[in-house]
Amino acid sequence: MTALLQLDGLTRYFGALGAVNGVTLAVERQERRAIIGPNGAGKTTLFNLVTGHLAPSGGRILFDGRSITGLPPHRVARQGISRSFQRTNLFPRLTVRENLRLAAAADGRGSYRLFGSVARLAEPLARAHEVAEAVGLALRLDDEAARLSYGEQRQLEVGVALATRPQLLMLDEPTAGMSPEETQRMTRLLAALPRAVTMLIIEHDMDVVFSLADRITVLHYGEVLVDGAPDAVRADARVYEVYLGTADGA
Amino acid sequence: MKWRVAAFAVAVVAVVLFPRVAGTYPVKLLQEILIWGIFAMSLDLLMGYAGMVSFGHSAFFGVGGYVAALALTHWGANAATGLALPAAVAALAALVIGYFSIRVSGVYFIMLTLAFSQMFYALTFQVAWLGAEDGIVGVPRPRLFGLDLGTATAFHLYVVAFAVATTLVLWLIVRSPFGHVLRGIHDNEARMQAVGYAVNRYKLLAFVIAGTIAGLAGALYTQFVGSITPEAFVWRTSGEALLMVIIGGTGTLGGALLGAGMFILLQSFVSSYTERWMLLLGATFIAFVLFAPGGIVGALRGRIGLKA
Numbered sequence: 001m002t003a004l005l006q007l008d009g010l011t012r013y014f015g016a017l018g019a020v021n022g023v024t025l026a027v028e029r030q031e032r033r034a035i036i037g038p039n040g041a042g043k044t045t046l047f048n049l050v051t052g053h054l055a056p057s058g059g060r061i062l063f064d065g066r067s068i069t070g071l072p073p074h075r076v077a078r079q080g081i082s083r084s085f086q087r088t089n090l091f092p093r094l095t096v097r098e099n100l101r102l103a104a105a106a107d108g109r110g111s112y113r114l115f116g117s118v119a120r121l122a123e124p125l126a127r128a129h130e131v132a133e134a135v136g137l138a139l140r141l142d143d144e145a146a147r148l149s150y151g152e153q154r155q156l157e158v159g160v161a162l163a164t165r166p167q168l169l170m171l172d173e174p175t176a177g178m179s180p181e182e183t184q185r186m187t188r189l190l191a192a193l194p195r196a197v198t199m200l201i202i203e204h205d206m207d208v209v210f211s212l213a214d215r216i217t218v219l220h221y222g223e224v225l226v227d228g229a230p231d232a233v234r235a236d237a238r239v240y241e242v243y244l245g246t247a248d249g250a
Numbered sequence: 251m252k253w254r255v256a257a258f259a260v261a262v263v264a265v266v267l268f269p270r271v272a273g274t275y276p277v278k279l280l281q282e283i284l285i286w287g288i289f290a291m292s293l294d295l296l297m298g299y300a301g302m303v304s305f306g307h308s309a310f311f312g313v314g315g316y317v318a319a320l321a322l323t324h325w326g327a328n329a330a331t332g333l334a335l336p337a338a339v340a341a342l343a344a345l346v347i348g349y350f351s352i353r354v355s356g357v358y359f360i361m362l363t364l365a366f367s368q369m370f371y372a373l374t375f376q377v378a379w380l381g382a383e384d385g386i387v388g389v390p391r392p393r394l395f396g397l398d399l400g401t402a403t404a405f406h407l408y409v410v411a412f413a414v415a416t417t418l419v420l421w422l423i424v425r426s427p428f429g430h431v432l433r434g435i436h437d438n439e440a441r442m443q444a445v446g447y448a449v450n451r452y453k454l455l456a457f458v459i460a461g462t463i464a465g466l467a468g469a470l471y472t473q474f475v476g477s478i479t480p481e482a483f484v485w486r487t488s489g490e491a492l493l494m495v496i497i498g499g500t501g502t503l504g505g506a507l508l509g510a511g512m513f514i515l516l517q518s519f520v521s522s523y524t525e526r527w528m529l530l531l532g533a534t535f536i537a538f539v540l541f542a543p544g545g546i547v548g549a550l551r552g553r554i555g556l557k558a
Binding site for chain 2: 051053072073074077078082083085089090091092093094098101102103105106107108110111112113114115116117118121160161163164
């Protein structure tokens with residue numbers, strides 16, 4: 001059986017700088033994979049390459065065995081890959097329900113209908129309610145996204161990504177900027193998501209990483225430094241080096 | 251909801267019966283308001299709902315107007331030449347112009363749409379068989395279902411029926427699944443794309459719908475005046491529709507109608523006293539932008555607690 005997501009020598013240059021440099025990795029179905037690394041390691045760039053927000057300079061991206069290299073973002077999303085963003089990226093003037101409903105209706109079925117009400121398309125609406133429950137916003141369905149607290153906006157950010165029923169959910173620092181309590185709530189919420197959803201998560205908070213991930217990939221200067229089970233990564237001296245510098249300070 | 255339907259019905263009845271109580275000139279003003287209102291509403295679909303501010307909407311008004319003028323003059327005065335053909339050609343023009351314009355956004359979209367409309371102006375201004383700068387005059391009004399629109403009563407009902415139909419169609423569209431997608435694009439185009447919407451297709455469809463309706467407004471205008479000139483394409487036509495939408499309240503179809511009413515009434519009353527009516531219009535516009543950015547509808551909502 002092929003891996004759900006397979007990256008083969010994925011490379012992206014910004015000018016002469018190799019932001020992502022020959023990354024090869026495989027994410028299995030139902031796996032929860034964390035990608036960690038110091039700032040500038042190329043984590044978000046890697047996400048942008050997979051979701052079609054950036055075109056690779058080289059290498060291949062296979063999803064479910066098929067190449068999605070170079071597809072535009074909406075085509076990638078329709079294959080079953082959904083992502084949240086590091087900087088909250090919602091529909092601020094629409095309600096929580098409508099944020100989620102739009103995402104749930106993104107498969108395009110019915111979305112070209114010029115007449116008839118959205119309430120009659122029952123499936124996306126039901127999905128919106130289901131996801132609101134999952135991300136802890138069931139009581140805020142009628143509030144505009146802009147009126148939510150920061151922590152709630154982050155929850156909705158995950159919710160919008162989840163509402164599209166992805167096979168692969170990619171989360172870019174879901175706890176960025178959150179208070180410790182908000183971080184805990186987010187961690188519980190992510191842990192409770194259905195196992196069927198494969199998860200690829202960029203995270204700086206090591207508590208979050210170790211409580212969620214089955215496997216961890218450490219990126220450093222755009223290259224895979226270590227790829228292994230959490231315990232192995234935790235014990236790896238090289239990981240400490242890139243995060244803390246070597247013992248002699250070099 | 252109920253009172254809105256009631257208010258709409260009352261307004262329709264009032265507009266239908268207006269010729270019984272008013273003279274020829276006020277009736278003509280009302281028809282002009284309705285035709286411009288249709289045009290402004292079609293622009294509001296783009297601006298207020300999809301977030302695409304076009305400065306070249308006159309292209310479709312003009313195309314509709316010219317096609318109607320040509321067809322009514324040369325190929326018989328009926329529904330096909332007066333309405334169907336102008337709408338179809340305007341839709342085609344919108345498809346082509348939209349195909350190129352929607353690739354860019356913001357100022358570039360404004361500039362590109364403006365450039366296309368000015369190309370039409372330059373073209374009609376020079377082509378002899380389109381009457382060049384004099385345009386096409388003496389256009390007959392069509393016969394529709396055996397009804398002679400040459401009579402004042404029939405023509406009034408015809409314009410009213412059109413305005414009502416356009417309002418209802420646009421009202422349904424902005425509430426449809428498609429309309430909701432447009433609002434999503436307006437709010438955050440990049441995220442719409444990230445969740446899987448082929449954003450450009452929706453934008454193109456919105457552009458074509460708006461262009462088609464603008465074309466119908468142009469065809470109606472030709473029949474109203476009995477002529478069409480290259481002026482229809484000029485940037486001022488687009489600009490005036492833009493002002494109507496903003497004065498009335500962007501993103502509220504009714505606002506576009508109210509804005510058209512306010513604009514045309516101001517124009518006709520003030521211009522009978524002074525040549526400088528544009529000055530007053532400008533001041534009104536500035537006052538709206540500064541003190542009532544939600545336009546007439548926005549101000550009403552704030553004042554008497556009306557809800558959308």
